[in-house]
């Protein structure tokens with residue numbers, strides 16, 4: 144459930160601002176390259192890995208020429224520098240996003256190789272740009288001009304962001320150090336990519352095939368998935384890998400403790416030096432190298448550590464503020480978490496478990512939940528066929544924001560099940576578009592994310608560039624002629640990613656570098672996404688999209704009551720889990736010392752002692768698949784989820800006060816938060832919407848902690 148940035152160096156430096164529409168001059172071969180043909184949407188039906196590198200090389204050549212030409216001018220203005228540079232980069236970013244996206248969702252030997260050959264080139268270009276002293280001085284000179292005083296505040300913000308990003312990329316360093324910074328950045332991008340590939344390979348290349356007896360406890364849905372996997376592999380029985388639907392099914396439902404143990408160990412040791420595939424896709428060295436490089440990068444630009452560097456572009460002001468925030472939440476949540484565990488342990492003991500192990504937690508949690516709330520997640524699935532949930536989610540967005548979402552057919556896609564949607568505003572004007580790739584499959588990276596594919600901007604001729612987003616999930620695909628039936632958790636994930644999409648697509652900002660989610664501080668970017676999750680818990684909203692896929696009946700009253708009663712079930716445990724990850728991530732970057740060894744383990748042990756009351760598997764290697772902080776842009780920023788949750792819970796509490804479909808409150812959220820994008824400080828935007836500063840109470844209440 145996370146927003147995945149396009150790639151690391153863009154996330155680090157902010158986007159230098161994109162797009163010059165220039166003709167390719169590379170002859171016939173280039174003219175036929177679908178990545179270089181200036182279509183509004185990518186020609187996914189024509190793009191092949193062999194097109195990647197020639198397209199990138201061509202665009203980099205053109206962009207370098209543009210930059211060079213721009214810098215021959217005597218006096219710099221918005222129109223002769225900022226705008227044309229944005230135009231040039233926007234085109235490159237669009238093509239690069241396409242390549243990056245295909246690498247994440249259509250992995251193959253060829254795609255991977257072609258992507259890897261482009262990655263250092265693109266990283267080099269953006270670092271070069273961010274370190275270009277002449278360009279920096281040109282931007283700086285605009286701030287000294289009379290023109291600057293007349294800029295609107297958003298334009299001023301664009302320039303100030305750019306200047307900050309130049310400094311964070313080491314623009315003021317001597318040449319040799321700049322070069323070193325560049326090398327480190329390129330190396331970091333390659334390591335992040337390698338980290339992701341290892342996790343994908345380790346997840347896909349492990350499998351377990353079960354006999355009939357071993358499948359005991361598995362719901363019908365999981366059996367269908369396992370049988371389909373077995374058939375594809377020409378094997379007998381029911382087969383599962385470590386992708387999310389497989390792992391969740393086994394760890395939650397398999398009665399066989401041995402099956403759960405085997406699966407848990409494989410999952411907890413993915414891409415590491417231990418476990419069933421020990422050393423094969425091991426991320427240990429990548430982790431060490433990533434820590435070291437980030438530390439060096441931060442040092443080069445005069446920060447004490449990467450945690451401080453990370454905060455330079457965030458809402459939180461200092462490491463102390465972040466640590467106090469996280470530790471404060473731990474303190475408030477710990478008693479409730481311990482109580483939850485004692486109840487679980489007692490329940491497991493009653494069922495003959497002498498000592499509860501990590502592979503028992505999900506299983507007995509589910510059993511206890513079934514007993515307490517008479518609720519089985521599987522019982523809910525038939526009420527959540529994916530298409531109906533999508534339609535309902537769109538209907539909710541219409542009531543809140545007055546927008547209409549329609550599917551558009553015959554748009555080229557990369558896989559037959561991918562769908563494409565268009566968003567129209569209340570006046571019927573097209574404002575945004577997005578692809579939805581919902582099902583898991585081999586060769587697709589795990590998790591769920593939104594990708595900011597194209598950003599809104601006002602073009603020179605007065606036309607508007609329509610923003611485009613990718614909504615990617617890994618739900619169980621339709622099997623046995625049934626539609627894809629989602630769990631309630633899947634529905635929450637879908638609403639979450641959709642919230643990111645709306646933030647990016649409903650923006651009204653005219654400058655790409657601060658439109659949509661661009662330049663929204665990382666610790667505020669999860670506000671609109673977590674905010675949308677709330678509608679998955681409201682009976683009035685569920686009525687709209689939860690209907691049995693065969694009978695179209697709503698969720699029976701009792702089942703609905705049981706679902707709602709379970710809202711805070713193990714919420715403290717979940718919160719503490721997130722807090723532990725957040726503290727681990729932040730502390731390791733804050734305390735990192737290149738001269739010391741095993742710091743990750745030391746901090747993990749300390750946190751386990753302080754926070755964890757759950758059983759621990761001694762060889763677990765969770766960091767080895769923690770893509771958020773090693774490749775996903777959340778380094779020293781995982782705390783952002785909780786930070787933004789304070790904002791999202793408090794924002795939602797206004798809807799609780801006024802009615803969850805209150806039109807006025809919906810429009811206020813639209814105007815003050817969604818449409819504003821990164822054009823103003825989130826603290827200011829939030830206050831405009833809420834009428835006051837954020838309070839933490841709503842978060843604690845919504846998690847059942849107070």
Ligand code: ZN
Nearest residue numbers: 144145146672
């Ligand atoms: Zn997210």
